[in-house]
Amino acid sequence: MSKLIDKLSDTVRGRVITASDPDYDDARAVYNAMHDRKPRAIVQCMDSADVMAAVAAGRDGGLDVAIRGGGHSVPGFGTLDDGLVIDLSKMNNVQVDPNKKVACVGGGATWGDTDHATYPFGLAAPGGIISTTGVGGLTLGGGIGYLTRSLGLSVDNLLSADVVLADGRQVTASHYQNEDLFWALRGGGGNFGVVTNFEFQLHEVGDIVGGPLFYEFEDAAAVLQGYREYIAQAPEQLGCFFGWQIAPPLPFIPENRVGDLFCVLVTCWNGPHEEAEKVLKPLRDVAEVKAEYFEVMPFPALNSLFDDAVPKGMQHYWKADFITELTDQAIAAHIVHGEKTPHISSSMHLHPINGAAQRVGADETAFGHRDKNFSPVIAGIWDDPADNEANIRWVKDYYEAIHPHSGSDGGYVNFMSSDDEHRVAANYGANHERLTAVKAKYDPDNVFHINQNIFPAKG
Ligand SMILES: Cc1cc2nc3c(=O)[nH]c(=O)nc-3n(C[C@H](O)[C@H](O)[C@H](O)COP(=O)(O)OP(=O)(O)OC[C@H]3O[C@@H](n4cnc5c(N)ncnc54)[C@H](O)[C@@H]3O)c2cc1C
Numbered sequence: 001m002s003k004l005i006d007k008l009s010d011t012v013r014g015r016v017i018t019a020s021d022p023d024y025d026d027a028r029a030v031y032n033a034m035h036d037r038k039p040r041a042i043v044q045c046m047d048s049a050d051v052m053a054a055v056a057a058g059r060d061g062g063l064d065v066a067i068r069g070g071g072h073s074v075p076g077f078g079t080l081d082d083g084l085v086i087d088l089s090k091m092n093n094v095q096v097d098p099n100k101k102v103a104c105v106g107g108g109a110t111w112g113d114t115d116h117a118t119y120p121f122g123l124a125a126p127g128g129i130i131s132t133t134g135v136g137g138l139t140l141g142g143g144i145g146y147l148t149r150s151l152g153l154s155v156d157n158l159l160s161a162d163v164v165l166a167d168g169r170q171v172t173a174s175h176y177q178n179e180d181l182f183w184a185l186r187g188g189g190g191n192f193g194v195v196t197n198f199e200f201q202l203h204e205v206g207d208i209v210g211g212p213l214f215y216e217f218e219d220a221a222a223v224l225q226g227y228r229e230y231i232a233q234a235p236e237q238l239g240c241f242f243g244w245q246i247a248p249p250l251p252f253i254p255e256n257r258v259g260d261l262f263c264v265l266v267t268c269w270n271g272p273h274e275e276a277e278k279v280l281k282p283l284r285d286v287a288e289v290k291a292e293y294f295e296v297m298p299f300p301a302l303n304s305l306f307d308d309a310v311p312k313g314m315q316h317y318w319k320a321d322f323i324t325e326l327t328d329q330a331i332a333a334h335i336v337h338g339e340k341t342p343h344i345s346s347s348m349h350l351h352p353i354n355g356a357a358q359r360v361g362a363d364e365t366a367f368g369h370r371d372k373n374f375s376p377v378i379a380g381i382w383d384d385p386a387d388n389e390a391n392i393r394w395v396k397d398y399y400e401a402i403h404p405h406s407g408s409d410g411g412y413v414n415f416m417s418s419d420d421e422h423r424v425a426a427n428y429g430a431n432h433e434r435l436t437a438v439k440a441k442y443d444p445d446n447v448f449h450i451n452q453n454i455f456p457a458k459g
Contacts, residue, residue, distance in 0.1 A: 004061040005041050011053045014044040014090060027087070028079060030068070031132075032316040034388075035076030039066070042085040048162065048170050048196045051086060051107075055194060056168045058084040059447055066450040067190045070110045070134020074316045075418035077137075077190070077451050086194055088136065096121055101202040102159065107195045109135045112307075114200075115300035124205035124299050126151045129241070129266070131304035132312070135198060140189050141414035141452075142367040144375055146239035146268035146302065147205065149231075149355035155186035155365050156357065157201045163193040166447040170196065184438040187367030187428070189413055190451045191435075192442050209276035210239075210268035210302050211293040214247065219287035220263045220335050224350075226286030227265060228326045231352045232373070237271035238279055242350040244338045248309065252293045261341055267294065268302055309345055310381060317380040317392045319399040320415030321406040322372040326350070330405035337398035342391055345381035348398065350374050368431040369410060376402070377415035413452045424452050433457075 009016040017027040018041045027042045040063060043054040058065035061084075068078030068087045079085055088108025094117035095104045103125055105114050112131030118124050126147035128138050135154075143154020151157060160174035163181065173182035184192050215223045227242050234240070245264045247253045265283055269276045273296055280294070323330070338348060354373045362370045380395040382388075409426035416423065425432045432454070439446070440456035 004057055008041070008043065008053060008057045012043060012045065012050040014046040014050050017042045017044065028085070029313070030071045030073070030076055030079045031312045032074055032076055033313045033385075034315050034317070035079055037076065037079040037081045039080055039085045040082050042087050044087045044090050045108075046090055048164060051088070051164045051194050051196055052168050052170060054084060054086045055164055055166065055447070058086075059166065059168070064450060065447060067136070067194050067448065069108050069136025070132065070138075072133045073137055074318045075416065075452075080450055083450075088194070088196075091196060094118070096123065096202070098123065103200045103202055105135050105198045105200060107136050107197060111135060111138070112300070112304060115303050118202055119206070119298055119300050121202075122204055122206040123202035125157055125200040125202055126154050127303065129303065129306065130310060131300065131307055136195060137190065138414060139198060140185060140187075140195065142187050142412060144351050144353060144412065146210070147203070147270065148351070148353055148357050149239055150236040150270060151203050152356040152360060153353075153367060154200075155367055156360050157203075158186060158198060159201055160199040161185055161195045162197040163195050165193045166443040166445065180438050181442055183364075184366050184435055184442075186365035187413075187431070188435050188438070188454060191439055191448055191454045193448065205270055205299050207273075207296050208268050208270045208299050208302060209273050209294070209296050210266075211295055211297070211305065212245070212264045212266045213283065213289045213294060214245065214253070214262040214264050214291040215287045216290055217261045217263055217339065220338065221331055222287045223263050223265070224326070224331045224334065225328070227283065230282045232354065234282070235271060235279055236355040237269060239268035239270070239352075240283070241266050241352065243347045244341045245347060246341060246344040247291070248344060250293070253291050257291070261339065262290065263338070270299075314345060315382050315385055315388060315391065317395050318377055318415055318417055319395050319420070320375065320377045320411035321399075321403060322369045322408050322410055322412065323374045323376060323406045324372055325407065326374060327405050330402055333401040333405060337394070337401055340394060342380075342387075342394050343382040346379060346391070346394070348376060348378045350376045362429075363431065366428060366431050366435055368429045369408070372408065375412045375415070377412070379415075416452060421452060424454060427452065428454075
C-alpha cells in the first residue's frame with residue numbers, strides 16, 4: 001500500500017500527508033470534532049490532474065475515498081478511517097466575469113472565498129449563512145441561505161460543473177452536456193464525482209440591510225405565528241429565518257441579559273435601502289424587539305456575522321425535516337423544546353424556502369421538495385465531548401416532538417446526521433429512483449459512497 005501512496009506523491013502537485021507527517025493531525029481534522037478519523041492519506045489536491053490521480057489511486061488500490069470541500073459535513077463525510085481523503089481546500093480560486101455576471105469557483109472554495117471575490121463587483125451567488133462552509137457540499141445538497149426567497153437555491157444558480165468521475169475522466173455537466181449528470185448534481189450531493197469547478201450565475205447583491213432582531217422567549221408563539229404569516233407573502237428580496245438564541249456578550253445586548261434565551265429573526269433585505277423599515281415593520285409589530293443589530297452592511301459581512309459562534313472543533317449533532325405548514329401544534333412543540341436549548345451555539349433554525357426556489361419544477365433538479373415552505377434544522381452544537389449524551393438527547397427529543405407535525409418524511413440532506421442515512425430515499429422523494437439510475441451510469445461501483453449515499457440501480 002505504501003507503494004501506492006509513494007506513487008501518488010510522485011504524481012500529484014499537492015501534498016500527500018500520511019500518519020508519519022507532523023501535519024497529519026491538522027490535515028485530518030474536520031469541522032465536527034466528533035469525527036476523529038485516521039485516514040491512510042490526505043491528498044491536498046492543487047488541480048484537476050491531482051484529483052484524477054487521487055481518484056484513480058483510491059479505486060485501483062481498493063481504498064475508500066472521502067471528498068472534502070469546506071469540511072463542514074455534520075456526519076463527517078469529509079474524512080474516514082483507513083482510506084483516502086481527497087482534500088480540495090487548496091482549490092479555492094474564484095474568478096469573476098462581471099460582464100457576464102458569472103463566477104468560476106474552485107471545488108474547495110468556501111462561501112467566504114466566493115463572497116470576497118464577487119462583492120467588489122456588487123455581485124453574489126446564493127449560498128448559506130456561514131462564510132466558512134464549503135461551496136462544494138452546500139451546493140451539491142441544494143444550498144439554502146439568505147437569498148433563497150429571491151434568487152433560489154444555490155443549485156438553481158449553477159450553470160455548469162467540471163466533474164472527475166469514478167473512472168478518472170473529467171467531464172463538464174451543464175444544460176448542454178451530460179444533462180443527466182447535471183440534473184443529479186443539483187441536490188444529489190457528492191454521489192456522482194468530484195466537482196473541481198462550479199460555474200455560477202451571479203446577481204446584483206452589494207450592501208444589504210439586515211441582521212438579527214431579538215424578542216423575549218415568552219413572545220415566541222406570537223413571533224412564530226407572525227413570522228409564518230408574513231414570510232408566506234413578504235417581498236422576496238427579504239430573507240429571514242427564525243431561531244433560538246442564548247444571548248452572547250455583544251455590544252447591542254444589554255449586559256444584564258447576556259446568557260438569557262431569546263428568539264430571533266435574522267434578516268437580509270436585498271432591496272432599496274429606504275424601503276427596509278417598511279418591509280420589516282410587520283415583523284417589528286409581532287412583539288417588542290428587545291435588542292437588535294439591523295444595519296446596512298456588505299453582504300459578506302452578514303454572511304460571516306455568526307462565524308465566530310460556530311468555530312471549527314466543536315461537537316455537532318443535527319436533525320432536519322421539510323415542512324409545508326407550520327401548524328400551531330408544531331409551534332407549541334418548538335416552544336417546549338426551544339426553551340431547553342442547552343448551549344449558546346445550539347439552536348433550531350427555521351429557513352424559508354418559498355419564493356424563487358418554488359418556481360423550479362420538482363423534477364427539474366434532484367432537489368425535489370419544491371412544494372415545501374420551510375426547512376427546519378435542529379442544530380446541536382457544543383464544545384465538551386463529556387456533554388455529548390445530553391446534547392444529542394436534546395436534538396432527538398426535539399425532533400421526535402416536531403416530526404409528527406411535518407407532513408413529510410424527507411428533510412434537507414445537508415442538515416442531516418449520519419444516523420439519518422435510512423431517510424435518503426425520502427429526502428429525494430419522487431426523484432430518488434432517477435438518481436439511482438444516474439448513479440449506476442456514472443458510478444456503478446459506488447466509489448463515492450462516503451455521503452448520504454444513493455445506491456446505483458441494479459441492472
Ligand atoms: C456551521 C454550519 C452552517 C451551515 N449553514 C448552512 C446553510 O446556511 N445552508 C445550507 O444549505 N447548508 C448549511 N450547512 C450544511 C452544509 O451545507 C453541509 O454541511 C455541507 O456538506 C458542507 O459542505 P462542505 O463542502 O463544507 O463539507 P465537506 O465536509 O467538505 O463535504 C461534505 C460532502 O459534500 C461532498 N462534497 C464537498 N465538496 C465536494 C466537491 N467539490 N465535489 C464533490 N463532492 C463534494 C462530499 O460528499 C463530502 O463528503 C451548514 C453547516 C455547518 C456546519
